Amino acid sequence: MSARPLVLLTNPMHPEPQARLAAHADVRLAPATDAQTLARAALDADIVIVRAPLPPEALAGARLRGAIRHGAGVDMIPVEEASRLGIAVANVPGVNAVSVAEYAVGQIIALTHRLRRIDATLRAEGWAAARALTDGTHEVAGRTIGIVGLGAIGREVARICHFGLGAKVLGARRSDAPMPDHVEPETLEDLFARSDVVVLACPLNESTRGLVGAGLFGRMKPGSYLVNVARGPVVDEAALIAALTDGPLAGAALDVFAEQPLPAASPLLAMPHVILSAHLAGLTDDAMRRMGEGAVDQALQLLRGELPRHLFNPEAEVAIRARLQELGPR
Template sequence: MSVNSKRVFYVKYLANPIYIDILKARSDVRLDRIENESPEDFYAPILNAAHVYQIGAARDELAPHFHVDAAFLKRTPNLLLVSSNGVDPVDVEACTDAGVLVVNQSGGNAHSVAEHALAMMLTLSKRIIQSDRKLRREANVNRNELVGNEVEHKTVGIIGLGNVGRRIAALCKGLLGMKVLAYDPYLTAEVMAERGGEKVELDELLRRADFVSISCPLDKKSRNMISTHEFALMQPHAYFITTARGFIHDEDALLQALRDKRIAGAGLDVWSKEPPPPEHPLLQFDNVLASPHTAGVTIEARQNMGRIAAEQVLDTLDGKRPPRIINPEVWPVYAERFKQAFGVTPG
């Protein structure tokens, strides 16, 4: 394969510089960087020649014309692979229609996200956020007004028992002695038991859990999955935690549930607009713990994600079948397009 014959590009940023280091070690791979503000006469030739697009997961950090949709794919006729930390800015169906493989780096930040969810649960349960705010606002704080709860023997309901969910289950069950319920329509009861959770339906989970933790991907089925009906099923002392994706929960419905004191509070790492503006109504509650989609943002997770992404891209360009395919049904069409591009059929 000739020098720089395999073309990869990204926009604005990568998870970690290790991605560049790994790709630079390959003389047959050219890596291009585009900025959100790059003029079209600069980025158009890059898009036209590209075989791989390494795309970030934060939809609001990426200029709309670099989101992967049908219009974008018309400008990338040679594109074979979209590699993303998350698929928020990627229309997977449009990629499938175009014969483009979509992969992610699932599991690369599982420990980081799970620890963040657990930190939110403990902070809310022990009322640390309210205590901190009172101390900053008031003199002579009465600690008896800040009585919290232990989490031992409480029930956590985990929605989505994949890489992150199973890690939350392990921490909650093994470290804290909690009972774990789980809802995941894609896993059997046996598999969920192996991952530390008791399989239940969503409504039952919501009724029984002291903490509801969201760790499922965003797709058509999960969009607005937690709305008015679901918040009404939760116990008044229960907390809602999400470290997954915005739009899985209905922010207006959550706002109303908090106003009506139907639930005890919430820990929110993901939003419909990221980051949320300071005047966002959910940020006005002292029983809401907020972070700007940073659950998976640690030094260790970023390095792991960068390494996984780079290695998977290179394996795919070398004709191997990557392990984290989002749209496996596209493989026959993709394989034919790959053969046309590089003269070999991928394995």
């Protein structure tokens, strides 16, 4: 066994928290993020910090004590298998909420003001053609923004839209947790029917996979918009493409997709009224530093034999404590 513990990174992290981690452990960057490479690279790791889908085989190492999501959503980690093995799963919730919310609000403005199409038209066709596109553009003030998922990201989007832009905000969430006073609770169906812009900010799980399909798109107003900063599989992508082609959607801003990277043959790439980005809404330098610090804090807790602050699989706590005790502090 190495004299120092080994922490595997599936992808690079911010250099400042990585340097802090390197004072306590050997830090290794996986040479690739395919399932076979990650499984092989994790065999002798004490901890894996996860920014790419982790296959169940990557949990087979005898020394592994934790898989820490560099971010909030743990759909990249096989949680059930980790729990069965007594391996802690942790995440860093909320720290990229401002970055993702700013992205979402920026896209709301870009869509309602047709900024992407105006920019492209000005460059290709000139001044007059670009100015003509302002017909039918809208202010966000006074419009209705519907938010699906009122976690840290959804609440921040709601705050900016209500207090910053003067929009009416509707919210739908699966839990019974209270909503902020400036968010009107609404059923999912009526939220889609009433909103000028719908923002998806919910987690991906079995209850949200395929949540948004032809039925909900069919309830939306003609000329409405969709912004997805949740996960691609929350949306039926074929139904989305149909809604963008035949209505009612006037446009969409998508940071996430059913298949990532987005295939070169995707019809979305040919749609000028769709703004696309590469799952990067939460990857500002500020958010990356905070996510890295949160991941390192919990890695050091696990190396000391402690439970991580944001343990995601507490139902396996007994097995996790037993495994940590067996492995001992590093």
